[in-house]
Amino acid sequence: MLIGVPKEIKNHEYRVGLTPSSVRELTAHGHTVKIETMAGAGIGCSDEDYVAAGAEIVGTAAEIFTTAEMVIKVKEPQKVEYEQLREGQLLFTYLHLAPDPDQTAGLIKSGVTAIAYETVTDRNGGLPLLAPMSEVAGRMAPQVGAAALQKANGGRGMLLGGVPGVAPAKVVVIGGGVVGTNAARIAAGMGADVTILDKNVKRLTYIDDVFGPRIKTQYATIDDTEALVFDADMVVGAVLIPGAAAPKLIRREQLARMKPGSVIVDVAIDQGGCFETSKATTHADPTYIVDDVVHYCVANMPGAVARTSTFALNNATLPFALALANKGWKQACKEDPHLAAGLNVHNGKITYQAVADALGYDNLPLDKALS
Numbered sequence: 117m118l119i120g121v122p123k124e125i126k127n128h129e130y131r132v133g134l135t136p137s138s139v140r141e142l143t144a145h146g147h148t149v150k151i152e153t154m155a156g157a158g159i160g161c162s163d164e165d166y167v168a169a170g171a172e173i174v175g176t177a178a179e180i181f182t183t184a185e186m187v188i189k190v191k192e193p194q195k196v197e198y199e200q201l202r203e204g205q206l207l208f209t210y211l212h213l214a215p216d217p218d219q220t221a222g223l224i225k226s227g228v229t230a231i232a233y234e235t236v237t238d239r240n241g242g243l244p245l246l247a248p249m250s251e252v253a254g255r256m257a258p259q260v261g262a263a264a265l266q267k268a269n270g271g272r273g274m275l276l277g278g279v280p281g282v283a284p285a286k287v288v289v290i291g292g293g294v295v296g297t298n299a300a301r302i303a304a305g306m307g308a309d310v311t312i313l314d315k316n317v318k319r320l321t322y323i324d325d326v327f328g329p330r331i332k333t334q335y336a337t338i339d340d341t342e343a344l345v346f347d348a349d350m351v352v353g354a355v356l357i358p359g360a361a362a363p364k365l366i367r368r369e370q371l372a373r374m375k376p377g378s379v380i381v382d383v384a385i386d387q388g389g390c391f392e393t394s395k396a397t398t399h400a401d402p403t404y405i406v407d408d409v410v411h412y413c414v415a416n417m418p419g420a421v422a423r424t425s426t427f428a429l430n431n432a433t434l435p436f437a438l439a440l441a442n443k444g445w446k447q448a449c450k451e452d453p454h455l456a457a458g459l460n461v462h463n464g465k466i467t468y469q470a471v472a473d474a475l476g477y478d479n480l481p482l483d484k485a486l487s
């Protein structure tokens with residue numbers, strides 16, 4: 117199969133779809149890999165590194181989009197990218213379609229077959245291609261939030277861990293999945309007073325078993341979510357209903373009851389965010405203030421630590437990329453229902469129920485898409 121990797125073009129996005137090691141695996145299986153020149157520059161991998169792994173370097177993204185049978189990326193295609201996709205081509209990347217009607221319409225119009233990293237499943241009910249980036253974003257959340265808490269950045273002027281004789285900051289994490297536990301772990305490590313809210317009691321039990329009294333857990337009723345958020349110095353938004361738009365847990369009118377200078381890090385922003393006042397920001401201009409509350413809503417947080425993130429992502433994506441290249445997408449999905457769960461768009465139709473529901477499309481059932 118001819119596989120193509122364009123250079124990412126989202127704001128301050130330095131990750132790349134394939135590492136040189138992944139290229140070597142794919143070429144060893146007889147596939148041809150084209151990489152756009154300088155695609156790996158942001159992770160310290162040169163064109164020469166890719167050539168040594170067996171890739172061909174091409175000068176423009178257009179050469180990738182016009183020739184590749186499978187396009188492997190990191191972030192959702194931007195307008196100039198989805199306009200180049202076409203019927204019969206396979207796209208393997210993050211999509212986050214539910215909060216993104218324009219991209220969704222663009223993918224439908226293109227006729228492309230698109231498999232979204234974030235809805236591929238595993239046998240334990242996890243999301244194995246989202247998890248590595250959730251680990252990164254979760255671990256970053258307290259560090260970006262700690263900076264936002266500084267006075268010059270609009271925050272309350274608090275040190276996360278306090279000092280002897282002065283209490284630490286109160287950090288509330290809504291959603292105790294991969295992002296949430298990683299955020300809590302780092303915040304607790306920095307000395308903060310940390311509470312995780314979740315609606316899944318089994319998950320709260322797991323967190324309690326792993327962290328003991330160092331991290332408090334609370335069932336996420338409306339009452340308790342509100343009480344903890346109003347009393348927090350930093351809130352991390354980390355909920356997910358796979359494929360769906362994030363539920364809005366804190367409304368516009370509730371925001372004014374948060375402390376002045378408190379900080380929201382809404383990691384769930386790639387699915388639309390769990391605060392009504394959240395709107396996606398970029399690494400170039402990551403925060404804004406509403407009602408004296410600092411909002412950090414960068415939708416591609418792991419792009420900031422592109423080298424760590426790219427290697428972590430490839431560890432997870434490579435087996436699936438190999439299956440898609442070796443067997444073709446249809447056969448690979450027939451043999452692996454977890455990979456098939458990633459199918460979001462095929463031949464002008466939405467094939468993922470939560471996306472169809474969020475945006476008002478008919479859903480093409482998976483068995484029909486695979487027939």
Ligand SMILES: NC(=O)C1=CN([C@@H]2O[C@H](COP(=O)(O)OP(=O)(O)OC[C@H]3O[C@@H](n4cnc5c(N)ncnc54)[C@H](O)[C@@H]3O)[C@@H](O)[C@H]2O)C=CC1
Nearest residue numbers: 249250253291293294295314315316336355356415416417
């Ligand atoms: N902004 C960024 O750069 C990045 C964003 N993300 C996003 O972070 C979000 C979280 O991802 P993961 O932690 O991997 O998901 P996950 O599935 O591991 O965890 C989500 C948790 O939210 C809980 N939950 C769902 N509804 C809830 C509610 N109403 N109240 C309280 N808890 C609720 C679930 O029970 C689950 O434990 C996703 O939207 C993901 O796409 C992930 C990586 C990078």
Ligand SMILES: CC(=O)C(=O)O
Nearest residue numbers: 249386415416417418
């Ligand atoms: C998951 C995601 O949105 C990211 O890694 O950028």
Ligand SMILES: [Mg+2]
Nearest residue numbers: 372374407408
């Ligand atoms: Mg206020």
